[in-house]
Structures are given as structure tokens and as C-alpha cells.
Amino acid sequence: MLAEFRTKRETERVRVEDKYQVIGFISSGTYGRVYKAKAKKTVKSADGEEKELVYAIKKFKPDKEGDTHTYTGISQSACREISLCRELQHQNIISLQEVLLEDNSIHMVFEYAEHDFLQIIHHHSQQERKPIPEFTIKSFLWQLLNGVAYLHANWVLHRDLKPANILVTADGVVKIGDLGLARIYERPLQPLFNGDKVVVTIWYRAPELLLGSRHYTKAIDIWAVGCIFAELLTLRPIFKGEEAKMDNKKNVPFQKNQLNKIFDVLGKPTKEQWATIEQQPEYPNLASFRSSPNRLREFYNNSCSSNSDAGFALLSAMLEYDPVKRITAEDALLHPYFSEEPKPSMDSFEGQHYQYPLRAVKSEDNDMKVPPTANSAVQGQGGTTHGGTRGKHGHSGKDEGRPSKRGRV
Numbered sequence: 001m002l003a004e005f006r007t008k009r010e011t012e013r014v015r016v017e018d019k020y021q022v023i024g025f026i027s028s029g030t031y032g033r034v035y036k037a038k039a040k041k042t043v044k045s046a047d048g049e050e051k052e053l054v055y056a057i058k059k060f061k062p063d064k065e066g067d068t069h070t071y072t073g074i075s076q077s078a079c080r081e082i083s084l085c086r087e088l089q090h091q092n093i094i095s096l097q098e099v100l101l102e103d104n105s106i107h108m109v110f111e112y113a114e115h116d117f118l119q120i121i122h123h124h125s126q127q128e129r130k131p132i133p134e135f136t137i138k139s140f141l142w143q144l145l146n147g148v149a150y151l152h153a154n155w156v157l158h159r160d161l162k163p164a165n166i167l168v169t170a171d172g173v174v175k176i177g178d179l180g181l182a183r184i185y186e187r188p189l190q191p192l193f194n195g196d197k198v199v200v201t202i203w204y205r206a207p208e209l210l211l212g213s214r215h216y217t218k219a220i221d222i223w224a225v226g227c228i229f230a231e232l233l234t235l236r237p238i239f240k241g242e243e244a245k246m247d248n249k250k251n252v253p254f255q256k257n258q259l260n261k262i263f264d265v266l267g268k269p270t271k272e273q274w275a276t277i278e279q280q281p282e283y284p285n286l287a288s289f290r291s292s293p294n295r296l297r298e299f300y301n302n303s304c305s306s307n308s309d310a311g312f313a314l315l316s317a318m319l320e321y322d323p324v325k326r327i328t329a330e331d332a333l334l335h336p337y338f339s340e341e342p343k344p345s346m347d348s349f350e351g352q353h354y355q356y357p358l359r360a361v362k363s364e365d366n367d368m369k370v371p372p373t374a375n376s377a378v379q380g381q382g383g384t385t386h387g388g389t390r391g392k393h394g395h396s397g398k399d400e401g402r403p404s405k406r407g408r409v
């Protein structure tokens with residue numbers, strides 16, 4: 001009876017292949033594999049032309065128990081990402097089209113984004129060897145803040161903002177992606193640390209987290225946005241530290257190297273700058289650091305992308321040591337930098353001639369059912385690449401040498 005019921009339910013359920021044709025494999029992340037796919041049904045555009053709709057399908061890995069894959073239910077990360085993405089609707093947050101369950105795996109179908117900040121930074125540093133135009137940087141930053149302001153207004157913290165997670169459509173619209181680590185928080189601030197690990201990829205991790213703070217606040221996301229702004233300006237991570245790894249006893253290590261990188265640019269923080277610094281759990285460790293001057297202005301002046309004083313003021317406000325004094329996303333959107341020419345736009349590529357490379361897609365790896373092999377997990381190497389409208393050649397999109405949240409302590 002039950003078997004009959006199941007069979008009927010399963011035949012009624014819409015399968016991924018009924019609606020989508022997989023074009024190829026994009027990337028494997030912490031939680032699964034991402035594929036490019038097109039909808040089997042086309043739509044008619046305003047001028048009556050048939051239009052193909054393209055999506056990114058994230059297939060979550062089944063949970064692993066020992067050496068065998070077993071279905072142990074929906075992972076916490078998938079659950080969080082699904083529930084948040086279903087609720088959140090904003091032009092600067094990647095939109096979730098639908099969720100399908102097939103072969104005991106969750107498939108999240110997202111709108112497709114052709115680029116991301118990391119890929120664009122690589123293109124300018126390696127191919128063009130020219131800074132990103134100020135108009136594009138300003139439009140990227142404004143839209144990123146617009147998305148973050150929306151998340152924060154809805155009591156959601158992203159907790160892993162970094163260039164690879166900030167997607168951009170072929171039309172130049174910024175879409176914050178990867179909400180797998182995002183959390184809803186409540187007021188008054190709850191310590192989200194309990195049973196949870198320290199998050200945020202180390203180069204973008206706020207000083208209060210590095211000094212042992214256990215309270216996640218909106219200010220942590222803003223620090224990361226400040227680091228991303230600096231990276232867009234100079235095409236290099238501003239605080240490129242090395243993460244100290246956890247020892248065998250799982251003691252959380254002190255991140256001396258990362259703090260050193262921050263102090264090299266911003267100077268060692270003082271009590272005048274950060275009133276409650278002495279209350280930070282790792283404060284005693286600061287005694288071993290020498291006092292140093294703030295060199296952010298020099299850093300900014302050398303960036304070549306912008307010579308706007310307002311731009312410098314906004315960067316300083318986002319990289320404020322004291323999280324209480326750090327600018328909010330809402331206030332940052334109203335900052336004079338954005339009312340100065342060039343003004344930001346929702347098409348960050350408007351009027352520019354750059355042809356950014358298209359996201360690399362391995363077309364021979366288009367079977368979602370085949371379990372990943374060591375080879376197929378390598379992203380963007382070899383394989384035919386497919387393109388969209390703006391770019392000219394494929395890009396690996398690889399996060400080479402960059403720390404990931406997997407390395408979090």
C-alpha cells in the first residue's frame with residue numbers, strides 16, 4: 001500500500017530533467033556542485049522573439065557517513081540557504097527560482113549570473129593590467145551595499161561576503177550569492193558563537209572577530225564590504241594574512257598574522273579609536289604588537305582608480321576599528337561619495353568597452369546524476385566553454401590561493 005503510494009507520488013513529482021537541460025558543470029563548492037542549465041520552455045520577449053532562460057542549479061552533496069553516501073536528511077546549510085532565499089526578494093540578492101528534490105538530493109535553481117567580482121578583479125589585474133573604471137567600482141559598491149542594507153533591515157547577516165560570492169549579471173547588476181552561512185539574528189544581540197564556528201573568510205574577517213568577539217553584528221559584514229571596496233580599487237586583497245590553523249585539541253588559535261596585516265595599513269588600534277578594546281578576549285595578546293601609523297590614505301592614493309576624498313572617507317568609515325562607530329549599510333548608501341560624479345548606476349557596465357570573460361562551463365560534464373570524480377571536481381580546466389552575450393572567452397573562476405570559509409577556525 002505504502003509502496004504504491006510512494007510510486008504514485010514519485011511519478012507525479014516534477015523531475016529536474018523535465019524542466020531543465022543541463023549545459024555543463026560550473027564549479028564545486030563546499031556544499032555541492034553547481035551546473036549551468038537552460039529551461040526547456042522558452043518565453044516570448046516583448047518584441048515577440050523566443051528567449052531562452054538560463055539558470056545555475058546547485059545540487060547539494062548527500063551527507064557522508066563513513067565511506068558511503070547516505071541520505072541523512074537535509075543539511076543545516078541547505079536548510080538555511082533555502083529558507084532564507086525563499087523569503088528574501090531583492091534586485092541585489094540572487095533570486096531562487098525553485099527547489100526540487102530528486103534522488104535524495106536538493107537542487108536549488110537560481111537565476112544565472114555571468115560574472116563575479118573575483119573574476120572581474122582577475123581580468124583587470126592579469127589581462128587588462130588596468131584598474132577597474134571608477135564608475136564600475138562605484139556602481140558595484142552601491143549595489144552591494146543596497147543588497148547588504150536589505151539583508152540587515154531583515155535581520156539577516158551574510159557572514160561570508162568576499163569577491164567570489166558577489167555575482168554580477170551580464171547586464172551589470174550585482175547579486176549577492178551564497179547565503180549558505182547567512183543567519184537570522186535577534187535583538188538584543190545573541191551570541192551566535194555557541195555551537196557555531198567563527199565565520200568569514202580570514203582576509204575579510206573583522207578585527208573584533210580576530211580579537212575573540214563572540215557576537216556577530218551587522219558591522220562584521222560592513223568590514224568585509226570595506227575590504228572588498230579596497231580590493232576593487234587596487235585589484236589585490238588589502239589584508240592578505242595567513243590563517244593560523246586549529247591545533248589537535250581544537251583550541252581556537254590567535255590570528256596574529258591577519259591582525260598584523262591590518263595593523264600594517266590601519267595602525268595598531270588605540271583606546272581612543274576603540275573604547276571597548278580592552279574587553280576583547282584576545283586583548284592581552286596585543287601587547288606583542290608595535291604601535292604603527294595609519295597608512296590608509298597612502299594606500300588609497302596609490303590605488304589609481306579614484307582620487308575622490310569622499311571615496312576615501314567612505315572606505316575609512318567601513319574600516320573603522322570600533323564596530324559601534326563603523327558606518328551602517330543604510331548610512332553608507334547616503335554617503336556623499338555616491339552623489340559625486342560619476343554617479344552609480346544599476347548597469348555597472350554602462351558605456352564601458354570591457355568584455356569580461358564568461359563563466360567557464362564544462363559542457364562534457366553535464367550529467368548531474370554521475371557522482372563527482374576527482375577529475376570532474378576540478379573547475380574550469382579544459383572542456384568547452386559556453387558563453388553569453390558580453391564576454392569573449394571563458395574564465396576558470398577559480399579561487400586560487402584564496403582562503404575559504406572551509407578554513408575557518
Ligand SMILES: Nc1ncnc2c1ncn2[C@@H]1O[C@H](COP(=O)(O)OP(=O)(O)OP(=O)(O)O)[C@@H](O)[C@H]1O
Pocket residue numbers: 026027028029030031032034055056058094110111112113114164165167177178179180359397404
Ligand atoms: N547564480 C549563479 N550563477 C552563476 N554561477 C553561480 C551561481 N551561484 C553559484 N555559482 C558558481 O558556483 C560557485 C559555487 O557556488 P556557491 O558559492 O553558492 O557554493 P558553495 O558550495 O557555498 O561554495 P563555496 O564554498 O566556494 O562558497 C560560485 O563560486 C560560482 O562560481
